[in-house]
Amino acid sequence: MRIVTLKEIQSMVSLSAATVAVRDAFIDYSQGLIEQPDPMQILFKDELGRLTGDCHVKSAQKKRHAYFVIKVASGFYNNAAAGLPVNNGLVLVMSSDNGQAVALLQDEGWLTQVRTAAAGALAASLRDVKKTDCLGVIGTGIQAYLQVKMITEKLSLKRVAVLGRSLEKSAAFCRKLNEELDVIAVPMDSARSVCHASQVVITVTPSERALIRAEDLPESLHIVAIGADSPGKLEIDPSVFHAAKIVVTDDHDQCLHHGDFGAAVRAKAIKEDADYAMGKVLSGQYSELDFNGTGISIVDLTGLGAQDLAVASLLVDQFSTSL
Template sequence: MSLYLSEQDVGRLVDVADAVTALEEVFGQWGRDGTENLPRQRLPLPVRSLNLMAASAPSLGICGHKAYFGGCAYVSLFSLEESRLLALIEASTLGAIRTGAASGVATKYLARPDAATVGIIGTGRQAKTQLLAMAAVRSLQSVRVFGRDEERRTAFAGEMAEVLSCTVQATDSAEACVRDADIVIAATKASDPVVFGDWLSPGTHVNAIGANGYARRELDDVAVLRASLVATDQRDQARTEARELIDLAEAGKLDWANVVELGALVQGEIAGRAQDSDITLFKSLGIALEDIAFAKLIYDRAVAAGAGTKIQTD
């Protein structure tokens, strides 16, 4: 028997802080226990692409994959020891939370310890989990929000003010949102830059999370080039999806060997910022290892709580 876990099950069983811990632990093992991650594969179709990604985490005793098409997403989680399906999990909520959690891990290791102000561009579901992750790893004092729709950004600021223990204010421009922020987050579907390097103050940490394909970008070249350290989930996936990095590499202005993987930061192989004035960047793409590590936590919680629906898969 296997478990089927719905979006509602996932939302009841875990939160963003749980996911930050789960991802930090699995990144701490990557490269030490045979962990593997297959970068996202896209099957082009007339309307949109079918997306497939897979990973294994021997330290957790699992392997699995995520498949998504449009707004429909599932993670299949397998036991390495028993060679059986443990769970089929609806993965839209899972994906939003794990994306926030990846930024949480990056921020824990890259942002200044005293970072307390956040500027976030974007007001969607991903923006919410980004802010929850920031609150899980830093003591926030204030948040500024910008989105193109005034009504939506005002509503989002009000919603997050009720969730976060700090001031949340909507701004009238992206520049006003970003300037002087300790942590800057881009969580958009933009095809042209929404964050410009000239806006960044010394000591800022940037999480760019919305663009995971060559047709999209959220940062201008200056924002990337000003960073003393550029990190990503996985270099191999970044080479095909991170347009901000790909364009600079092709122009000879960025060396892929200098792009740091999140696992190296967590394991202490590479130090984070060298000094408080450094600008640091996490280019988030979302990888299967994050999905299955979080899925394992969800599965374990479901088993303990008797949640989910048992399905016959043998």
């Protein structure tokens, strides 16, 4: 078994290649070529019952594919205050022929971050945008940074509107974006301000309360919801789903269980069968869908084992001949 360090992994996986691999994984999954068990989740709470961390275990196998994977990814939200990384994890790659361990990818959560950002970029690109349009981001962590980097590069956007937990955090994040990326990022003081300044909005927080509500919406907006990947998390109020003309989910059952879509269904704001599958949208099976013009569209992403298989295979394929 080969053990691969984070430094090696980052040198071998490009963001653009990861996006292509994740797109193919979505389509393969929608066609029944990939099997993935329900994810296992461990939630950590403080003495007041507030969510302070989570650990996800996801896995997947693909028909006639050399490997299957088991991924462990953790996020402990208070780590930054202690000078520790918020995210960590690893990916175990095993042979589909004999069950032997092929590689242990000590990615420290980086591959999960990349495949999540790739999915966000794909979801954002469902809407046509002009170079003068604005990307809104709610959140200021590493995932927010990667989302901005990958989406602005993919859609050729330069303007970014940012909302963090405080104006200070928003301003600091904007300075980082402006210094390191080819964008002009501006801090905002409310979700409404972000929504009205933007054509596409990404939410990437561990929030347990809705951040965007119907009263925050402009006439037209494309929302990509990423943060609600565990039970109890919520970023998009059910009223927003009630107002939406299009709702897309990466996995129907998973989003029902712990996505914003599921919260909206339980609130009876939207019907349980009102969503479209991300993989089928990407493959053009829903040609009637129009993400442009007026109206609200939402993509609810909770993260698939299929994505983990895709990025891990992308990496292992590069050194498999030497194993």
